[in-house]
Amino acid sequence: MKLYHFFSLVLIFMLLSTETLLAQKKNRWTDTLEYAAARGKKVVLCGDETYFTYADQQPFIKEGNKKIFFKDLFQQKLDQEPAIEGNANIVAEIIVNCKGDVGSLKLIKYGNTENPAELALINAINHTLSELPTFLPAKNEGRVVNYKIDKIKFKTANGKITFNY
Numbered sequence: 573m574k575l576y577h578f579f580s581l582v583l584i585f586m587l588l589s590t591e592t593l594l595a596q597k598k599n600r601w602t603d604t605l606e607y608a609a610a611r612g613k614k615v616v617l618c619g620d621e622t623y624f625t626y627a628d629q630q631p632f633i634k635e636g637n638k639k640i641f642f643k644d645l646f647q648q649k650l651d652q653e654p655a656i657e658g659n660a661n662i663v664a665e666i667i668v669n670c671k672g673d674v675g676s677l678k679l680i681k682y683g684n685t686e687n688p689a690e691l692a693l694i695n696a697i698n699h700t701l702s703e704l705p706t707f708l709p710a711k712n713e714g715r716v717v718n719y720k721i722d723k724i725k726f727k728t729a730n731g732k733i734t735f736n737y
Contacts, residue, residue: 618670623718624710631668631707631719642668642707642721647735649703653696655731658689662726664697670716672707680723693728 617623631642663681668674677697683690710719724737 617667617718618716619718621718623667623720624712625720625722627710627712627717627719628714629711631672631710633705633707643735643737645704646700649700650696650733650735653700653733656689656692656696656728656733657731658687658692658728660687660690660693660726660728662690662693662697664724664726666701666721666724668707668710668719668721670709670718672709674701674704674707677701689728693726693733696733697726 632639633645634640661681661683662679665676665678665680666674667676679694682694709716711717721737724735726733726735728734
């Protein structure tokens with residue numbers, strides 16, 4: 573009877589391990605990185621191509637003794653973009669790979685593609701991403717990882733572009 577329980581536990585452990593593996597495959601970044609290729613960069617994800625939406629240390633650059641994180645530098649660069657007339661709202665995902673390169677932009681939700689403000693917002697985001705430097709990559713549990721900034725909400729208000737995540 574004890575051997576039966578042992579084999580049952582081993583079987584349960586194997587099933588749970590398989591379920592975890594399948595869940596990881598579902599979370600892989602499936603974008604073709606067309607955005608990176610369009611910018612003339614060949615940016616690929618590292619390792620097994622998984623990404624983290626949370627990391628112990630987010631991507632940053634150093635200026636002197638100061639760390640400037642991705643979101644702060646991104647907002648500074650967006651503030652330098654020309655004002656956009658009209659209202660636009662976009663939800664997107666951005667990946668910074670384990671080498672610190674901005675690897676991909678994927679639009680998740682957008683409204684009317686005929687809206688000139690929305691088109692201007694997309695162009696401003698693309699331009700800003702192309703101007704970003706290489707970051708020190710995100711780290712999770714001491715190792716560098718691909719970092720996905722998920723569901724960033726961009727909007728225009730009084731000509732200014734803002735975002736939050």
